[in-house]
Amino acid sequence: MSLRTKFHKLPRASRALRPVKPFAVDLAITLRDPPHSVSQFKQLFIGGCPRSGTTLLARMLSGTPDAAVTPESQFKDILLGQATAALNREQVALLHRHWQRRAWNLPALRHWPWRSKNRVQFLEWLVRQHMDQPEGELLWIDHSPNNLALQHELRLLFPESRFLHIVRDPRAVFASVRRLDWGRSTPAASARWWLQRHQRASAACSKLGQHSLSLRFEDLVSEPEATLAEVSDWLGRPFPISKLPALKLPRYTQKQHQLVNGAILARRAEAWQDELSEREVEIIEAIVGAELDQLGYRRCFAEPRSPSPLETGRAGLQELLRRGLIDRLRRQWRRSA
Numbered sequence: 001m002s003l004r005t006k007f008h009k010l011p012r013a014s015r016a017l018r019p020v021k022p023f024a025v026d027l028a029i030t031l032r033d034p035p036h037s038v039s040q041f042k043q044l045f046i047g048g049c050p051r052s053g054t055t056l057l058a059r060m061l062s063g064t065p066d067a068a069v070t071p072e073s074q075f076k077d078i079l080l081g082q083a084t085a086a087l088n089r090e091q092v093a094l095l096h097r098h099w100q101r102r103a104w105n106l107p108a109l110r111h112w113p114w115r116s117k118n119r120v121q122f123l124e125w126l127v128r129q130h131m132d133q134p135e136g137e138l139l140w141i142d143h144s145p146n147n148l149a150l151q152h153e154l155r156l157l158f159p160e161s162r163f164l165h166i167v168r169d170p171r172a173v174f175a176s177v178r179r180l181d182w183g184r185s186t187p188a189a190s191a192r193w194w195l196q197r198h199q200r201a202s203a204a205c206s207k208l209g210q211h212s213l214s215l216r217f218e219d220l221v222s223e224p225e226a227t228l229a230e231v232s233d234w235l236g237r238p239f240p241i242s243k244l245p246a247l248k249l250p251r252y253t254q255k256q257h258q259l260v261n262g263a264i265l266a267r268r269a270e271a272w273q274d275e276l277s278e279r280e281v282e283i284i285e286a287i288v289g290a291e292l293d294q295l296g297y298r299r300c301f302a303e304p305r306s307p308s309p310l311e312t313g314r315a316g317l318q319e320l321l322r323r324g325l326i327d328r329l330r331r332q333w334r335r336s337a
Contacts, residue, residue, distance in 0.1 A: 001262045002018040008220070010291070014146075017306075018287065029092075032237050033296070036226065036336050039136045040100065040135070040136060040138060041124045041127075041128075041138050041140065042138070042139045042160070042161075043140045043142070043150075043154075043158045043161035043162070044139060044140065044141045044142070044161070044162050044163075044164065044235070044259075045144075045147035045151075045161060045162070045163050045164070046058055046141065046142065046144075046163075046164045046166065046203055047144070047145055047146065047147035047148035047149070047151075047152060047163060047164070047165060047166075047201055047204075048146060048148070048165055048166040048167060048197070049145065049167075049168065049170075049173055049193075049194050049197040049198060049201070049291055050093075050145045050177065050183075050197075051168070051173050051176040051177045051180075051183070051219040052145070052146075052166050052167060052168035052173060053144040053166050053168055053220060054145050054219075055143050055218070056073075056221075056264075057164065057166050057220060058141050058221070059214070059244060059245075060142035060224065060228060060230070060239070060240050060241060060244060060264070061141055062141065062170045062244060062245055062250070063239060063241065063242075063245070064139065064237055064238060064239050064240075065137075065237070065238075065241045066131070066136070066137040066138050067139050067141055068127055068128075068130075068131045068139060068140050068141060069139050069141045069143070070104065070130055070131070070140065070141070070142060070163075071100065071103040071104060071129060071216075072100055072103075072142075072143060072144045072145075073104075073142055073144055074100055074140075074144050074146060075094075075095050075098035075101045075147075075155075076123060076126075076128075076144075076148065077284075078091050078094050078095050078098070078159065079091065079095065079119050079122065079123060079154070079155035079157075080150060080156070081119060081156070081157075081224075082119075082155065082156060083118060083119055083156060083157050084118050084119075085118070086118070087114045087115075087117070087118075087119065087120060087122060087160070088176075091235065092109075093115045096109050096112075097266075101136060101227075103233055104126065104129075104130045104295055105129065106129050106130060108130065109160045112276070113125060119157055120157050120158070123139075124158065125141050127222050137314040138196060145197075146162060147163065148165055148201040148204040148205065148212075149200050149201070149204065151204045151207070151208075151212075154220075155208075155211075159210070160211075161215075162211055162212070162234075162235060162253055163204070163205070163208055163211060163212040163213075164212070164213055164214075164215065164231070165201050165202070165204075165205050165212060165213070165214040166214075166215050166216070166217055166220070167198065167214060167215070167216050167217065167295060168216070168217035168218070168298050169217070169218065169269070169272070169292075169295075170191055170194040170198075170288050170291070170292070170314070171272045171276060171281055171284050171285075172217070172269065172271070172272040172283055173194050174187055174190040174191070174194075174270075174276065175271065175272035175275045175276055175282060177190060180191065185317065185318055185319060185322045185335050186315035186318055186319055187276075187280040187284045187315075188283050188287060188307050188311075188312070188315055189319050190284070190287050190317060191283070191284040191287035192287060194288065195287065195288050195291065198291060202214075203265065203315070213230070213231065213234045214230070214293070215227055215230070217269065218269040220264075221264055221265060221269050222261070222266040222269060222270050223288070224241055224264055224332050225241060228241055229278075258284050260262055281300050281301070282300070282301050282305060283301050283304070283306070283307050285300065285304040286301075286304035286305060286307070287306075288303060288307045317319075
């Protein structure tokens with residue numbers, strides 16, 4: 001019996017994540033020019049736990065004028081530091097070898113102008129090269145999930161950058177990530193993984209103040225117009241949802257992102273109810289029940305039971321086998337394809 005049958009259709013999660021709008025005093029705020037960055041190059045960093053909808057959100061924001069939605073760019077972590085600090089050959093070589101860099105439309109390494117640019121200028125050059133837009137207004141929309149964990153380092157480079165935090169029900173995250181070659185394959189491991197990243201991102205948003213906004217995946221797919229209107233008010237620019245362009249996805253992520261360029265369907269938020277067993281849901285709720293309540297998600301169990309010692313042992317062995325051997329081989333094959 002599926003969870004949907006036993007518990008009936010759970011009411012859609014309330015919009016409890018947004019009871020207060022911290023930006024109400026200045027809804028017309030616009031991005032200002034960083035003091036040591038190029039004036040026409042602005043940044044919007046999307047972050048959250050992986051499989052929470054960062055790529056979908058980037059696509060839904062891509063209709064704004066001058067948007068530059070790039071593939072995930074965790075290779076940029078190599079360049080983080082003081083904005084005026086010089087680059088060195090080792091850093092550039094590491095960046096060039098990074099497996100995610102291959103999805104970017106960049107010239108041969110010998111043409112990279114890293115000796116004549118600081119870190120801010122070089123990152124802008126990378127984005128403009130990929131977008132084939134050497135000049136003019138540009139809003140870089142980067143949807144690497146770890147962006148919020150790096151907010152301090154990114155703000156050193158781009159003091160006026162903005163951050164969007166997207167949150168998704170941890171039960172849905174587990175249903176989405178469990179079969180991927182890099183994901184947690186057991187409910188307890190997935191719940192703890194989600195919790196760690198949620199807490200880290202929430203702490204970052206607290207520090208960012210008006211430079212951050214939190215949204216829920218469930219609201220994004222069920223009420224896309226209202227959700228994008230909130231982003232529009234916060235950022236001071238339009239985000240039309242009609243006729244969204246399709247994102248060009250890297251080959252190595254096309255399978256896991258196969259729904260990104262499709263229709264925006266509200267039922268995606270509830271699919272986990274048919275995909276997870278009752279015990280899997282119960283274990284997740286036992287670990288992150290307080291966070292479910294805080295975010296406005298309905299629980300299935302009033303008093304969920306924690307994993308037993310036997311379940312914990314089995315799960316640990318499964319994670320070791322999957323992540324330590326099988327998934328490592330699957331991941332190497334996918335990235336080299």
